[in-house]
Amino acid sequence: MSFYIETVKRKSGTRYRIVRDITRDGRRKRTYHSLPAGTTKDTAKKICCEMNLNAEFGDFMQKKTMLFRDYVEDIYFPKYTLYLSPTTKQVYIQMYKTKDGVRDSLGHYTLTEITVEVLQDMVNRYVKMGKSPKTIRNFLYFISAVLKQAMSDNYIKRQESTACAFVRLPKPSEVEGNAYTxxxxxxxxxxxxxxxxxxxxxxxxxxxxxxxxxxxxxxxxxxxxxxxxxxxxxxxxxxxxxxxxxxxxxxxxxxxxxxxxxxxxxxxxxxxxxxxxxxxxxxxxxxxxxxxxxxxxxxxxxxxxxxxxxxxxxxxxxxxxxxxxxxxxxxxxxxxxxxxxxxxxxxxxxxxxxxxxxxxxxxxxxxxxxxxxxxxxxxxxxxxxxxxxxxx
Missing domain, CATH: 1.10.443.10 (Intergrase catalytic core)
Known part of the structure; x- marks a missing residue:
């Protein structure tokens, strides 16, 4: 599989498109992605270079983004929780589906829209609602697991850490257990x-x-x-x-x-x-x-x-x-x-x-x-x- 640039001349001016050239079972297939009007040749070359790198290393190219709730319900839970501990899976589902839980907070965002700012707003809202620091950390742990998997699946751009790593969390409460004499x-x-x-x-x-x-x-x-x-x-x-x-x-x-x-x-x-x-x-x-x-x-x-x-x-x-x-x-x-x-x-x-x-x-x-x-x-x-x- 390879990518290269083609120049397309139109009445409105010259535009560029990326050609994806792939051969499978002896048959050659090409698909085209037209770049927006006004894209310079240098920018087109840069995009094409990144796509070629992705073809070789799988680090750059993203699939078409999707809603967080669609990814969790259609992909993450059915495919990636089969080998989790039953209790861990149950806790994940509860955190996701509970009122004011992860689905209510993030379900309407696309995966690429879940930024540090969005997550910080969610955490701040949970603190005002009186959720414990431990509960909030557990929510972030689940969200991070989902985003890491989405990153591996190329729905969001790969990077060293997810947005969860940069969210400021409330200080853990030091609750001591009771003991009988x-x-x-x-x-x-x-x-x-x-x-x-x-x-x-x-x-x-x-x-x-x-x-x-x-x-x-x-x-x-x-x-x-x-x-x-x-x-x-x-x-x-x-x-x-x-x-x-x-x-x-x-x-x-x-x-x-x-x-x-x-x-x-x-x-x-x-x-x-x-x-x-x-x-x-x-x-x-x-x-x-x-x-x-x-x-x-x-x-x-x-x-x-x-x-x-x-x-x-x-x-x-x-x-x-x-x-x-x-x-x-x-x-x-x-x-x-x-x-x-x-x-x-x-x-x-x-x-x-x-x-x-x-x-x-x-x-x-x-x-x-x-x-x-x-x-x-x-x-x-x-x-x-x-x-x-x-x-x-």
Whole structure:
């Protein structure tokens, strides 16, 4: 494929046109693009040169532009989100379709019209509407992903960065998570035991005293992931369950470091709770109509189906409101904050053990030391269990 200039003489004067010359399957085909009246020969040569460079390197020539909403709905979502995480895709669709979302803000613009100024106006409007800095950043991240793909598809001119890179964003808000005290954790475990709420007893024990699992990780936990031997005990976190459009989907953990092995203090609080729960699970399996499979967290009535992430959240809120009314009504995720807070308050509990058991993605290098640190993590988990046992 090549491009060259032709001179066209008309009554109104001389004009130039670019000829696209291509041969396919032995047949030659030429298409013509007339340049506007008044275009000089030097300008025509420059345009032709850029088009030849594009033919060789694919960096300059653009396809006919289209509306942002048409590109997202007809090309980006159908073609380029097939291999995204189901939850990521769902979040993208929500950000796009929600009221005052990306579609409402940018859908009527063509791709080439989405400039830094347009995006900055959108951000400023969102700030006035009271949207959080995190939400605004997520919107910009999605828009940037779309524009980068449109750039690769030659709908907009290729460059090092999209317009999103130059938008000034509000300062991230520093929202700290809440945490229960070790005494409050004791109260929750006692109430769960008294009311025979095994799911909540397991949830509080594992979240607050054994790795601070996320609710998707809790929903994905199975009994084959838990070893309770006298010479060694641990929980292996290796999957998560997420809910997308009323459908449960099994996927990998939220981060690479989310896959982890959490040592347990043999004979300790968590160990004993897990032992009791496992024995009860084995009895339930013999009941007719049992649908719990090998999941750790089950409904407390027939057919004993596995609890979804949302069901875990609702059950925890109900448990706090009904059985622990004197305690703060924190989020389920705050049990994870509680775990890290309790660990940091235990003298001698190493930061590396905290990261290794909690599955934080902020220190990726901790994965390299996980095997060699297993003994240290086990000792630290014993310290946490001892501190819990001694608490008043």
């Amino acid at each position: 070790i005494g409050q954790v004791k109260v929750m475990l006692e109430r769960a035991c008294q009311t025979q709420n095994r799911a909540m007893e397991l949830l509080v024990a594992i979240c607050c005293l054994a790795g601070g699992l996320r609710r998707s990780e809790l929903a994905g936990l199975r009994w084959e992931d838990i070893v309770l031997d006298k010479d060694g005990a641990y929980i292996k976190v290796q999957r998560s369950i997420v809910q997308v459009n009323d459908q449960l989907i099994e996927k990998e953990t939220k981060t690479k470091s989310g896959k982890r092995t959490i040592p347990l203090a043999v004979g300790g609080t968590v160990y004993q709770i897990l032992e009791r729960a496992r024995k009860e699970h084995m009895k339930l399996q013999s009941k007719p109509g049992f649908k719990g499979g090998n999941s750790v967290f089950l409904m407390n009535h027939a057919p004993y189906s596995p609890l979804t992430p949302m069901a875990l959240y609702k059950n925890f809120k109900r448990f706090i409101e009904n059985d622990c009314p004197e305690l703060p009504n924190y989020r389920l995720h705050d049990l994870r904050h509680t775990y890290f807070t309790l660990c940091s308050n235990v003298e001698g509990f190493s930061e590396l053990s905290m990261i290794g058991t909690g599955g934080h993605s902020t220190v990726q290098s901790s994965k390299r030391y996980q095997h060699s640190q297993f003994e240290k993590m086990r000792d630290d988990m014993q310290k946490l269990d001892d501190a819990f046992a001694q608490a008043q």
